[in-house]
Amino acid sequence: MEERHMDKREFLKTSGAMLASTLLSKLTPAQITADSRTNWAGNYTYSTKNLDQATSVEDVLHSVSSHSHLKALGARHSFNGIADSAVDQISLTHFDQIELDAKARTVTVGAGVTYGQLAPYIDSRGFAVHNLASLPHISVVGACATATHGSGNNNGNLSTAVRAMEIVTANGEVLIFSRETLGDRFQGTVVGLGALGVITKVTLDVQPSFQMTQMVYEELSFSQLEHHLDDIFASGYSVSIFTDWQNHRATQVWIKRRVDQGSHADPKADFYGAKPATHNLHPLAGHSAENCTEQMGIPGPWYERLPHFRMNFTPSSGAELQSEYFVPREKGYAAILAVEQLRDQITPHLFITEFRTIAADDLWISPCYQRQSMTLHFTWKPQWPAVKKVLPLIEEKLAPFGARPHWAKLFTMPSARLRSEYTKLSAYQGLLAQYDPNGKFRNTFIDRNIYGI
Numbered sequence: 302m303e304e305r306h307m308d309k310r311e312f313l314k315t316s317g318a319m320l321a322s323t324l325l326s327k328l329t330p331a332q333i334t335a336d337s338r339t340n341w342a343g344n345y346t347y348s349t350k351n352l353d354q355a356t357s358v359e360d361v362l363h364s365v366s367s368h369s370h371l372k373a374l375g376a377r378h379s380f381n382g383i384a385d386s387a388v389d390q391i392s393l394t395h396f397d398q399i400e401l402d403a404k405a406r407t408v409t410v411g412a413g414v415t416y417g418q419l420a421p422y423i424d425s426r427g428f429a430v431h432n433l434a435s436l437p438h439i440s441v442v443g444a445c446a447t448a449t450h451g452s453g454n455n456n457g458n459l460s461t462a463v464r465a466m467e468i469v470t471a472n473g474e475v476l477i478f479s480r481e482t483l484g485d486r487f488q489g490t491v492v493g494l495g496a497l498g499v500i501t502k503v504t505l506d507v508q509p510s511f512q513m514t515q516m517v518y519e520e521l522s523f524s525q526l527e528h529h530l531d532d533i534f535a536s537g538y539s540v541s542i543f544t545d546w547q548n549h550r551a552t553q554v555w556i557k558r559r560v561d562q563g564s565h566a567d568p569k570a571d572f573y574g575a576k577p578a579t580h581n582l583h584p585l586a587g588h589s590a591e592n593c594t595e596q597m598g599i600p601g602p603w604y605e606r607l608p609h610f611r612m613n614f615t616p617s618s619g620a621e622l623q624s625e626y627f628v629p630r631e632k633g634y635a636a637i638l639a640v641e642q643l644r645d646q647i648t649p650h651l652f653i654t655e656f657r658t659i660a661a662d663d664l665w666i667s668p669c670y671q672r673q674s675m676t677l678h679f680t681w682k683p684q685w686p687a688v689k690k691v692l693p694l695i696e697e698k699l700a701p702f703g704a705r706p707h708w709a710k711l712f713t714m715p716s717a718r719l720r721s722e723y724t725k726l727s728a729y730q731g732l733l734a735q736y737d738p739n740g741k742f743r744n745t746f747i748d749r750n751i752y753g754i
């Protein structure tokens with residue numbers, strides 16, 4: 302077993318102080334100041350100025366026993382109040398150990414590790430994780446707690462790689478959650494929304510490293526999606542389709558192929574009538590492709606092709622909002638047509654929409670629970686009053702398809718609807734009652750969306 306450990310023995314109680322001065326925080330649009338503590342996008346201000354910086358499990362135990370309410374904070378990339386607390390938050394940024402077990406094909410990472418830190422480390426030792434989100438800046442633990450996903454018909458969301466978690470629960474126990482310790486209930490804990498306790502480390506499955514290419518095509522007619530949606534999403538290991546909802550067409554298609562699966566697309570050939578891009582593109586028209594991963598069919602490591610955005614640059618637009626809804630994959634085209642009817646309400650406030658696919662899983666409150674899924678994602682301009690009016694319209698259009706919202710993005714769906722779409726929600730409530738009977742890790746987001754309060 303190989304281990305990388307940088308232990309900083311300090312336990313800082315900050316009061317709205319700046320988070321650790323990482324490269325990432327230098328690049329974030331929302332600078333954290335002593336007076337204002339916000340999420341990455343700057344659209345959400347946390348309700349408390351108290352942020353414990355833990356460097357050891359003992360520190361975490363101390364925080365858990367000292368506060369009536371506590372919430373773990375990851376890399377702050379969620380767009381809603383999921384990571385908020387009225388009393389106290391705890392950051393585990395300093396939990397930066399990475400332990401690769403090549404024989405078991407697993408890697409165990411501290412709760413502060415981001416995919417951007419994990420990926421080059423395991424790749425240099427011959428391993429990969431099965432997929433990545435559009436950006437590498439997010440923490441592994443925070444991403445897995447919210448069922449964060451990339452794309453690919455056969456790729457489960459990132460949480461499906463979780464084999465075990467070490468967690469500090471409300472009564473001060475340090476437990477290992479795994480299939481071995483919990484049986485089937487483990488599937489209820491992985492997408493945990495930070496409500497079961499403070500996770501200190503997580504073990505993920507890894508596989509042999511692989512090379513990939515990325516090709517981008519422009520102007521794909523929706524009528525091609527009508528007849529070939531499955532083929533188009535099956536044309537690569539990971540496929541993303543972007544649209545601005547204008548002119549009944551997709552603006553771009555990004556196809557990420559594994560070289561070991563025969564990545565030999567002719568760079569000059571059309572793709573269902575869409576034209577191959579002649580240079581690297583950003584999904585947002587007019588944005589420089591400098592912060593995007595390499596395209597044009599040039600082979601490279603998996604972690605430099607699976608995300609759309611490169612590590613040391615601002616991902617996406619920066620000042621933005623995001624929403625995303627999961628529908629059954631076989632209803633994907635019908636769902637696209639339903640939302641297209643709202644294009645005149647959507648487009649003025651939209652940077653871009655993206656469609657992706659995710660494999661079904663068995664994680665209780667994953668949006669892909671027992672359902673092959675397609676997502677309709679919206680990167681919005683930072684215009685919340687207007688976006689807040691459009692979301693209920695989109696949710697109404699998608700209701701007949703049984704849409705489930707992304708937990709970490711913006712939605713307005715009433716909790717009653719969430720309960721009917723997330724069929725294992727009451728079983729998940731049972732886990733919360735067992736591990737957090739007095740609601741130490743509950744916050745307004747959990748009260749509203751899980752308990753309907």
Ligand SMILES: Cc1cc2nc3c(=O)[nH]c(=O)nc-3n(C[C@H](O)[C@H](O)[C@H](O)COP(=O)(O)OP(=O)(O)OC[C@H]3O[C@@H](n4cnc5c(N)ncnc54)[C@H](O)[C@@H]3O)c2cc1C
Pocket residue numbers: 341342372373374375376377378379380383384393412434435436439440441442443444445446447448449450451494495496498499500501616617623707709710
């Ligand atoms: C530009 C941008 C692009 C994005 N792209 C994608 C994408 O491609 N696909 C996608 O699915 N999502 C995407 N997201 C959403 C993002 O993946 C989620 O918001 C994810 O949860 C962020 O992880 P984080 O580390 O920032 O966690 P945070 O937002 O800080 O926290 C998220 C949740 O994890 C919990 N948590 C964090 N650490 C711990 C811990 N140690 N113990 C217990 N609970 C913990 C928190 O309490 C909270 O409930 C994107 C977001 C942004 C800003």
